[in-house]
Each structure stands twice: as C-alpha cells, then as structure tokens.
Amino acid sequence: MLTKDETILLPILDLCKVNVQSVVEYALDFVQAGLYEEAIQLLEKTIDDPQMVYPMIYYALGYFNACIGQNNQAKAYYDKARIMDPTYCFPNRLEEIVILQDAILHNNDDAKAYYYLGNLWYGKRQHQDAVDCWEQAIQLDQQFPTVFRNLALAYYNRMGRKEEAVALLEKAFALDETDARLLMELHQLYKKQGYNYAERLMLLDRYADLVVSRDDLFLERITLFNLLGRYQEARQLLASRQFKPWEGGEGKVSRQYTICHLELAKERLKANDPKEP
Structure with missing residues (x-):
C-alpha cells in the first residue's frame, strides 16, 4: 500500500479473500494504529461482488468512516450491510460490539444489527443483553x-x-418449514415439555421429507414407534437406512434396534410362534 504497486498488493488481497476474517483482523490492526483510511482501503479492495459481501465488512466500513467524520459514507455502508445475506455471519470480536452499536445509532431500525449483536452477547454469556437485542430485532422484522x-x-x-x-x-x-434443524429443535422442545407420543409423531409425519434428511430426526420417529408399541414399523425403518455416527448420538440407534427386536420376540413368545417376525 505504501508503494502503490498493484503487482505486490493483488496477490496479498487474493490470499486475504480466502478467509474474510483475516481481512477484518488486518483492518482492525490498521485502526488500532489510527490508520482508518488504510483500513477502509484494504476492506474496499477485497470486495469483488458488492451484492455478496460478508455483512461485517460493510459494518466495519461504516464504522471506520464514522470515526473520521464521513457520516454520509458511513450511513451508506450501514445501509448496505443490513441487506446482506446473514447466513454464517457470527461476529465475535470485542471491537465488533462497538461497530454494531454504532450501526444501530445510525440505523436504529436495522434488525440485522440487533440480531448480530445479540448473537455476540450470547456468545459472551451476556444473556440478558442478547435477549434484549433479539426482542428488538423481532419488533423490527x-x-x-x-x-x-x-x-x-x-x-x-x-x-x-x-x-x-x-x-x-x-x-x-x-x-x-424447509429447515430440518428447526423441526428437530421444535420436536426436542415438545419432548422436554412432555407432549404425548402421538402428537409428536403427527408432527414428524407431517414433514416426512425433512425427517428423512436428518439421522437424528429419523431416529426420533423410530423411537416414537417403539414407544407406541409399533415395533414392526420401527424395525422396518431401522432396516431401511444406513446411519452415520453423529456427536451425541452414540448408542441411540443400537438401543432402538435392541428394543424393537426384543419386544417383537416377546410378542412371538406370547403367541407361542417361533417364526421370525
């Protein structure tokens, strides 16, 4: 940046684009040294498609411009930040608390800024602050x-x-209703709240395609069949799928497999029928 030699700068920028978090770190280093214009230049040069920018890049640009008195430019960047795709945007730096708070001062109707700040507070175990931010985000969006x-x-x-x-x-x-994770968490909450087996099974049956997309949801359906005494259906479902190990799922598949086969065996014994069910 000192030499203005693009042949040196461009390969460095290409490396930065591999990990957008590195770009933010470098920009914050410049800001710590009081070099706001250099921080702005660095972030602006890493933007290829203005419509596909990690939101915190625009929020940072807004804040850096605000720090040097460029309030109109700051507002313009904050306006861009609020319409970027929020997927996988999880600010976590202490500096980003200040950035998002400033964004809210400029745009107090920016629901996404409240959402991101809430995520950050929750990650720092500031639960009431997180709740306050998310409640405000819901009021706005x-x-x-x-x-x-x-x-x-x-x-x-x-x-x-x-x-x-x-x-x-x-x-x-x-x-x-296309988000299988939300369905899994909703079913989990129903289970914690003591909703009956039939109600929970009706929920999963209503979204069969989502259930098939996740091992944990698929197994929950099998578990409900076992709990309702529908062991043959549980057995058929277990045989129809190849499960992959997942964290927190250790032993759960084999347990349901054991339960349904033991119960089917008991039924055969009661009926004095030695044939395999």
Missing part, C-alpha cells in the same frame, strides 16, 4: 426465523420462560 429460534432457546435455557419459548420456536418453523 417479523419474517426472520433465526431470531425467533435464538430467542426461543434463550427463553427456555436462560430465562425460564418455557411456554413463550415453545411459541417462538413454532413461529420460527412456521416462517421456514
């Missing part, structure tokens, strides 16, 4: 399922507001 999901988990796990948590997670899934 009623169509973003992830905020409802996050707030539901915070209500249930940290605030003891269990009934409200169920309603929020139901709302999240209603907003995106």
Whole structure:
C-alpha cells in the first residue's frame, strides 16, 4: 500500500479473500494504529461482488468512516450491510460490539444489527443483553426465523420462560418449514415439555421429507414407534437406512434396534410362534 504497486498488493488481497476474517483482523490492526483510511482501503479492495459481501465488512466500513467524520459514507455502508445475506455471519470480536452499536445509532431500525449483536452477547454469556437485542430485532422484522429460534432457546435455557419459548420456536418453523434443524429443535422442545407420543409423531409425519434428511430426526420417529408399541414399523425403518455416527448420538440407534427386536420376540413368545417376525 505504501508503494502503490498493484503487482505486490493483488496477490496479498487474493490470499486475504480466502478467509474474510483475516481481512477484518488486518483492518482492525490498521485502526488500532489510527490508520482508518488504510483500513477502509484494504476492506474496499477485497470486495469483488458488492451484492455478496460478508455483512461485517460493510459494518466495519461504516464504522471506520464514522470515526473520521464521513457520516454520509458511513450511513451508506450501514445501509448496505443490513441487506446482506446473514447466513454464517457470527461476529465475535470485542471491537465488533462497538461497530454494531454504532450501526444501530445510525440505523436504529436495522434488525440485522440487533440480531448480530445479540448473537455476540450470547456468545459472551451476556444473556440478558442478547435477549434484549433479539426482542428488538423481532419488533423490527417479523419474517426472520433465526431470531425467533435464538430467542426461543434463550427463553427456555436462560430465562425460564418455557411456554413463550415453545411459541417462538413454532413461529420460527412456521416462517421456514424447509429447515430440518428447526423441526428437530421444535420436536426436542415438545419432548422436554412432555407432549404425548402421538402428537409428536403427527408432527414428524407431517414433514416426512425433512425427517428423512436428518439421522437424528429419523431416529426420533423410530423411537416414537417403539414407544407406541409399533415395533414392526420401527424395525422396518431401522432396516431401511444406513446411519452415520453423529456427536451425541452414540448408542441411540443400537438401543432402538435392541428394543424393537426384543419386544417383537416377546410378542412371538406370547403367541407361542417361533417364526421370525
């Protein structure tokens, strides 16, 4: 950047683009040295497609411009940041708290900024601050399922507001009925709340395609068949799928396999029928 030699700069920028978090780190290093314009230049040069930018890049550009008195430019970048795809955006640096708070000062109706800041607070175990941010995000945007999901988990796990948590997670899934993870978490919440087996099975049957897409959901359906005494159906489902190991699922498949075969064997014994079911 000192020599203005693009032959030196471009290969470095290409390396930076491999990991957008590295770009943010370098820009913050410049800012720590008071070199705001250099930080802005670095971030701007790493943008290839203005419509496909990691949101925190635009938020950082907004904040850096605000720091040097370029408020109109700051507002323009903050406006861009709020419409970027939020998927996989998880700010975690202490500096990003200040950046997002400044974004909210410039755009107090930016639901995404509240959402990101809530994620950051929750990761830092500042649970009430996270809840406050997510509640504000919901007030501003009623169509973003992830905020409802996050707030539901915070209500249930940290605030003891269990009934409200169920309603929020139901709302999240209603907003995106293609998200198998939301279905899994909703079913898990129903189970913790003591919903009966038949109700839970009806939920999973209603979204059969989603159930098939996840081993844990598929196994929950098998478990419900066993709990309802429908062992032959459980056996058929177990035989139809090759399960892959997953964290937290150790032994769960083999347990359901054992249960349904033992119960089917008991039925044969009671009927004095030695044939394989």
